[in-house]
Amino acid sequence: MDIRNMKNITIVVPDCGVNLNSIGGAFEILRRANDFWIKTGNESRLEIHIAGFMRELKAHESYLAIHPIDIRTIQRTNLVIIPSLIDDFSKVVNTNRALIDWIYKQYQNGAEVASICSGAFLLAATGLLNGKSCSIHWNKAVEFKRMFPEIKVAEDKIITDENGIYTNGGAYSFLNLILYLVEKIFDRSVAVYCSKVFQIDMERTAQSHFTIFNIQKGHGDELIGKAQTYIEENIDAKISFENLASELAISRRSFDRRFIKATGNTPMEYLQRVKVEAAKKELEKGRKSIFEIMTDVGYADDKAFREVFRKITGLSPAEYRNKYNRSVA
Structure with missing residues (x-):
């Protein structure tokens, strides 16, 4: 499927701790990109939904909340975006089986899937990353390898792109992933515009110089x-x-x-x-x-x-x- 023909984007809301910035940031950049596309004489290209199986998700000690639409009302989408997670990742997988199945079915129906930072744990649970490379925040790499040893972790890459599946390194590097998707959905000029408006460096490709080597001593050996x-x-x-x-x-x-x-x-x-x-x-x-x-x-x-x-x-x-x-x- 050519991502340029995409119309519907679904940012999913898992039932767990979520970094709301990754949801709001992705939504705002994509919305601004579509607005700019319209202002330059084109028809609207995107319809963006934030959806989940719950009516409300509170975060940051309930100071912030998000109200997703019922994901069951979305029969088909073109791109699924999984936000960054803040929780016990084994628990996340166990409590979000319905969402994992939904993501898997959407991919089988032709959708592309992008995970932001630790959202890769949820994506990996679908089995769609098996045999592929995955980027994830450097401080989550060891745990990810233990849970999903069959997936190759691309520790140095900020973005991976394989067969309609995208992952990114973590933290605010998700902005680079969204810019990457903007360029694919629209064109280079729209990505450059968003880069300037949101002041995001378009050329970041590696996360290795951000890595703080974490001396792993919690293994019990x-x-x-x-x-x-x-x-x-x-x-x-x-x-x-x-x-x-x-x-x-x-x-x-x-x-x-x-x-x-x-x-x-x-x-x-x-x-x-x-x-x-x-x-x-x-x-x-x-x-x-x-x-x-x-x-x-x-x-x-x-x-x-x-x-x-x-x-x-x-x-x-x-x-x-x-x-x-x-x-x-």
Whole structure:
């Protein structure tokens, strides 16, 4: 189906904690895009609904509320947008079976589906992401992988687009997803207009330089926890994982397997990420040179340090410092 022929958009309201900004923001940008399209001499292209199985959903300690229409009155739609969720994700899946089925049936009937941030948990529960890539907020990636190991998480991407299914990285990067959809629905000029009106950077494609490396220690594996502590306390040393495994009285193969299961990273990936996180903090302070920071985190090869830093953050050390160090003009 060509998304340019789309007429009906349904922003769904799950029965759970929801980030209302992702609903209101998506609605407002799409509405403004359609208004601009009309003002430039075209016929209205969109009919936008906010729909769910409940009459009211309160959020933010009941300061805010939304009143969706009954989703059962919508027989067919062209695009389903799933907002960002704020809740226990296993509970969300269990309490929204009817909505999950509705989304699945709409896709089977030709609709496209877009998830915003943690809305990907609801989308994944439909089975529509199986065998596809999915972007999600970096701090939800580990939990998502545990719940849906059959789905490939595109950790660095802000937006994925596969076979009429769209996902995005998270937080306010959903604005980039909505702009992306605006360009597909209308054209580049409408997307540029919305970019200027809402002051959204159209060229953001990666989320890696926003990532704060979260030291995963809630896994319950005491042995791997000891290994993590050792790595974090010796980032300037040349660590032999063969020797570390031996010190922990475990084979290297079992050590690697348990480490990946517990943290989501190989031991070497974990070490690199710890080093880069320490380097990021020093670059943000701006008190040391890049060479000094590189040495502090255990790198002797400037090229190797820059390559690992860029791989993890999407930026060079100099670019990161210029972007996040307040003392840089």
